[in-house]
Amino acid sequence: MSHNTTELLLPLNIAVLTVSDTRTEENDTSGQLLVQRLKEVGHSLADKKIVIDDIYQIRAALSQWIAQANLQAILITGGTGFTSRDSTPEAVGPLLDKTVDGFGELFRALSFKEISTSTIQSRALAGMANKTMVFCVPGSTGACATAWDGIINAQLDSRQGPCNFVPQLKDIDMSMCKSRG
Amino acid sequence: MNAIPTIPAKLIDGYQRSFNYLRLSVTEACNFRCNYCLPEGYCPEKKERPLNLVEISNLVETFARLGTRKIRITGGEPTLRKDIAEIIACCKSTPGIETVAMTSNGYRLTKILPQLVDAGLDKLNLSADSLQPETFKLITGHDKLAEVLRSVDMALELGVSAVKLNAVLLKKHNQFELDQYLEFVRDRPVSLRLIELMRTGDNTEFYQEQHLSGQGIQQQLLQNGWALAHKPIDAGPALEYQHPDYAGKLGLIMPYSNNFCADCNRLRVSSEGNFHLCLFNEANADLRPNLQAGMTDELEQQLLSVVATKWSGHQLHQGNSGTTQHLAMLGG
Numbered sequence: 120m121s122h123n124t125t126e127l128l129l130p131l132n133i134a135v136l137t138v139s140d141t142r143t144e145e146n147d148t149s150g151q152l153l154v155q156r157l158k159e160v161g162h163s164l165a166d167k168k169i170v171i172d173d174i175y176q177i178r179a180a181l182s183q184w185i186a187q188a189n190l191q192a193i194l195i196t197g198g199t200g201f202t203s204r205d206s207t208p209e210a211v212g213p214l215l216d217k218t219v220d221g222f223g224e225l226f227r228a229l230s231f232k233e234i235s236t237s238t239i240q241s242r243a244l245a246g247m248a249n250k251t252m253v254f255c256v257p258g259s260t261g262a263c264a265t266a267w268d269g270i271i272n273a274q275l276d277s278r279q280g281p282c283n284f285v286p287q288l289k290d291i292d293m294s295m296c297k298s299r300g
Numbered sequence: 301m302n303a304i305p306t307i308p309a310k311l312i313d314g315y316q317r318s319f320n321y322l323r324l325s326v327t328e329a330c331n332f333r334c335n336y337c338l339p340e341g342y343c344p345e346k347k348e349r350p351l352n353l354v355e356i357s358n359l360v361e362t363f364a365r366l367g368t369r370k371i372r373i374t375g376g377e378p379t380l381r382k383d384i385a386e387i388i389a390c391c392k393s394t395p396g397i398e399t400v401a402m403t404s405n406g407y408r409l410t411k412i413l414p415q416l417v418d419a420g421l422d423k424l425n426l427s428a429d430s431l432q433p434e435t436f437k438l439i440t441g442h443d444k445l446a447e448v449l450r451s452v453d454m455a456l457e458l459g460v461s462a463v464k465l466n467a468v469l470l471k472k473h474n475q476f477e478l479d480q481y482l483e484f485v486r487d488r489p490v491s492l493r494l495i496e497l498m499r500t501g502d503n504t505e506f507y508q509e510q511h512l513s514g515q516g517i518q519q520q521l522l523q524n525g526w527a528l529a530h531k532p533i534d535a536g537p538a539l540e541y542q543h544p545d546y547a548g549k550l551g552l553i554m555p556y557s558n559n560f561c562a563d564c565n566r567l568r569v570s571s572e573g574n575f576h577l578c579l580f581n582e583a584n585a586d587l588r589p590n591l592q593a594g595m596t597d598e599l600e601q602q603l604l605s606v607v608a609t610k611w612s613g614h615q616l617h618q619g620n621s622g623t624t625q626h627l628a629m630l631g632g
Contacts, residue, residue: 166476189472264470292472296438
């Protein structure tokens with residue numbers, strides 16, 4: 120095992136943000152799917168919010184989580200399309216220290232197999248801010264499943280070789296697994 | 301056994317606290333490797349010589365004569381002792397002892413719990429420091445969460461009168477799990493105990509990384525309709541909260557809060573017969589010679605004179621955890 124991976128999963132604390140003008144906790148199927156998926160793996164839900172398509176509200180929620188100790192990843196669903204209200208990339212972009220360009224590329228490659236050329240309307244993106252991974256995926260529940268199952272799950276799994284994002288996240292101690300198992 | 305009148309508590313310290321509750325460790329060994337207690341597992345420096353059944357019987361009888369009414373059997377992990385059912389039966393049959401409780405990691409309980417209840421076990425404490433299986437495994441070194449939770453339900457089915465589930469608050473592991481814990485006690489009459497991490501001789505760095513205060517949780521509970529419950533006289537040090545929509549209760553144990561020690565009601569004996577006045581004490585007294593010789597009158601005098609020297613409070617605020625290297629020594 121290289122030092123980039125661990126034998127046991129290091130559970131992360133992950134927050135979920137749904138960006139939507141219309142969804143409520145009752146019918147937020149995309150947010151709920153992400154919550155369910157991350158818990159199934161063994162991660163903890165650190166917080167969950169719904170905000171409207173407003174760049175400042177998105178930034179307010181996101182900034183708080185980015186600054187918070189022991190919160191390693193943020194999943195945002197919604198607001199990545201091309202309608203006039205869609206503004207998640209504009210809200211998130213300036214807060215990132217580094218972008219993960221491969222995430223959008225790979226997401227659209229996977230999505231192409233499902234929805235063909237329509238995927239070019241997705242502006243899905245990811246990046247890192249204060250050692251916190253931020254993934255922005257479309258509002259459709261199917262797209263959330265594609266992004267989680269195809270990319271995010273593996274890249275937030277400390278066991279994933281040859282590399283994953285976990286060693287680079289805040290308040291993570293890869294040696295925690297030593298003597299475990 | 302309970303037919304005889306209650307014996308007045310004779311074990312009283314210089315602060316007029318009387319002691320009716322004994323925590324008796326029956327082995328220091330543990331098969332879990334909890335990262336806040338024995339991260340590398342139990343590695344004794346010398347072979348343990350735990351008290352045998354006769355010595356335990358002498359001890360419990362003497363404590364009972366001095367007014368002890370409740371005994372909690374701790375470890376290490378007490379079920380690692382093959383004679384654990386006999387130990388429970390011995391405590392339960394001692395005149396004056398009303399309640400026999402045990403703290404266990406749950407590793408063997410799905411197999412032996414019915415036998416222990418038959419032997420007289422009244423109350424049971426189990427531990428789940430996370431309700432996420434992966435996190436539980438990371439903390440304890442064992443993929444046993446499902447078994448622990450099954451033991452909880454089994455204890456309820458077997459009619460154990462009080463079932464508690466302990467969780468040590470750990471910033472990196474369970475600070476976002478409060479909702480899950482509350483959900484667990486919604487339909488189960490279980491007392492959940494969230495315990496602040498305590499500093500020991502071995503864990504300074506770990507403590508600094510992981511200590512999480514219970515005060516934030518206290519506020520969340522109060523905001524969400526939980527109310528402080530009345531506390532029975534022989535209860536532990538938890539502040540216990542209840543809510544009309546929940547069958548279970550939630551207790552917070554905050555050793556760093558004000559007046560934590562003011563209503564201390566417990567004394568401790570280690571697996572080798574050392575008498576400890578506090579989990580975090582420098583001094584202790586070796587009871588073994590009197591226990592071995594069956595000199596219960598001498599033992600009684602020894603207990604009375606030592607207990608008078610019990611100090612008013614622990615010195616954790618000064619970073620002093622006494623001789624306690626790790627919590628397995630005295631079972632927390």
